[in-house]
Amino acid sequence: MTTSGRPVKATVFGTGSWGTAFGMVLADAGCDVTLWGRRAALAEAVNSTRTNPDYLPGIELPENLRATTDAAEAARGADFTVLAVPSQTLRENLADWAPLLAPGTVLVSLMKGVELGSAMRMSEVIEDVAKVGADRIAVVTGPNLAREIAARMPAAAVVACRDEGVAQRLQAACHTPYFRPYTNTDVVGCELGGAVKNVIGLAVGIADGMGLGDNAKGSLITRGLAETTRLGLRMGADPLTFAGLAGLGDLVATCSSPLSRNHTFGTNLGKGMTLQETIAVTKQTAEGVKSCESVLDLARRHGVDMPITETVVEIVHEGKPPVVAVKELMSRTAKPERH
Numbered sequence: 001m002t003t004s005g006r007p008v009k010a011t012v013f014g015t016g017s018w019g020t021a022f023g024m025v026l027a028d029a030g031c032d033v034t035l036w037g038r039r040a041a042l043a044e045a046v047n048s049t050r051t052n053p054d055y056l057p058g059i060e061l062p063e064n065l066r067a068t069t070d071a072a073e074a075a076r077g078a079d080f081t082v083l084a085v086p087s088q089t090l091r092e093n094l095a096d097w098a099p100l101l102a103p104g105t106v107l108v109s110l111m112k113g114v115e116l117g118s119a120m121r122m123s124e125v126i127e128d129v130a131k132v133g134a135d136r137i138a139v140v141t142g143p144n145l146a147r148e149i150a151a152r153m154p155a156a157a158v159v160a161c162r163d164e165g166v167a168q169r170l171q172a173a174c175h176t177p178y179f180r181p182y183t184n185t186d187v188v189g190c191e192l193g194g195a196v197k198n199v200i201g202l203a204v205g206i207a208d209g210m211g212l213g214d215n216a217k218g219s220l221i222t223r224g225l226a227e228t229t230r231l232g233l234r235m236g237a238d239p240l241t242f243a244g245l246a247g248l249g250d251l252v253a254t255c256s257s258p259l260s261r262n263h264t265f266g267t268n269l270g271k272g273m274t275l276q277e278t279i280a281v282t283k284q285t286a287e288g289v290k291s292c293e294s295v296l297d298l299a300r301r302h303g304v305d306m307p308i309t310e311t312v313v314e315i316v317h318e319g320k321p322p323v324v325a326v327k328e329l330m331s332r333t334a335k336p337e338r339h
């Protein structure tokens, strides 16, 4: 991948599972990639062993990807600056990096969350902190379990940006034989799809852990998509986005896979583990655990009813027993499906 005769330079802030795997995608697509991480030992391991032993053990990383702990060095000259840290730390992290960003760089969010307190989507936090316009902020989302992508198993994705030309440039920069990105200009819908599917993934995991069967799973996925679409419509999203990769596609992958941290987190709760026990065995970011509260906040700000999200908040943060929650969800007032 070249721009004006030189390789496209991409920097990924965050050396966790998805930051590393997406860095690998960019490198496989021909970009020069720098990964920024906090820990010198991990950056050194990436550079010397061509693996990320902490997050993607056994995956060989390409030669044109290197790691550093020096944020200024990482940011310098980047055409794309990719952000892959937990949603709730983004604001604080980006405040440190903003003064270092390359002029004209496109900021790319890999995060699937909503900020607690402000109820802002990640692209809004980026706009707020980095003071760049929405036409220079893109989002990558869709059914993209990092471990499968790292194994170069085929997947489609969405690259969303208000400026279609920018989305197309990013699409070209990350298109490989195993990673097929589509463009979309509906950033609101794409971000909501990614954030809310984590909450629905928790709900499906809880149901799976309780042994409630595949009808319950199908019902939660479908009604979860209905409440996501309801919120999206109120926020100006295109309803068709939720029938696409950022909506249905990601819900299906997350709610079916033991690789999903949110699904697994929910399964452990549904099996009867306490919240503290579940947190203790969860080594990586399960965004829905915090974002269920901020998504519910967003829904209330927009006057939208999201009963599954509300139930997840009650189970995860208010200690409601899952059996009681299921009984309550099933006994809600009867209504037409399209409501």
Ligand SMILES: NC(=O)c1ccc[n+]([C@@H]2O[C@H](COP(=O)([O-])OP(=O)(O)OC[C@H]3O[C@@H](n4cnc5c(N)ncnc54)[C@H](O)[C@@H]3O)[C@@H](O)[C@H]2O)c1
Binding pocket: 014, 015, 016, 017, 018, 019, 020, 037, 038, 055, 084, 085, 086, 087, 089, 093, 110, 111, 112, 113, 144, 145, 146, 147, 283, 284, 285, 287
């Ligand atoms: N893993 C996936 O399959 C996947 C796929 C698509 C999207 N996502 C999204 O990508 C985002 C990142 O997820 P991930 O899977 O890479 O998470 P992860 O837990 O594997 O890695 C998170 C990274 O952020 C770093 N980090 C944690 N706290 C930090 C802080 N306070 N300051 C700076 N860095 C910090 C960690 O050291 C690590 O490098 C999440 O929003 C997630 O929903 C993940």
Ligand SMILES: O=P(O)(O)OC[C@H](O)CO
Binding pocket: 112, 142, 143, 144, 145, 146, 198, 201, 250, 253, 254, 259, 260, 261, 262, 263, 285, 286, 287
């Ligand atoms: O492991 P999860 O639950 O964060 O899901 C990972 C990706 O978002 C799936 O697309």
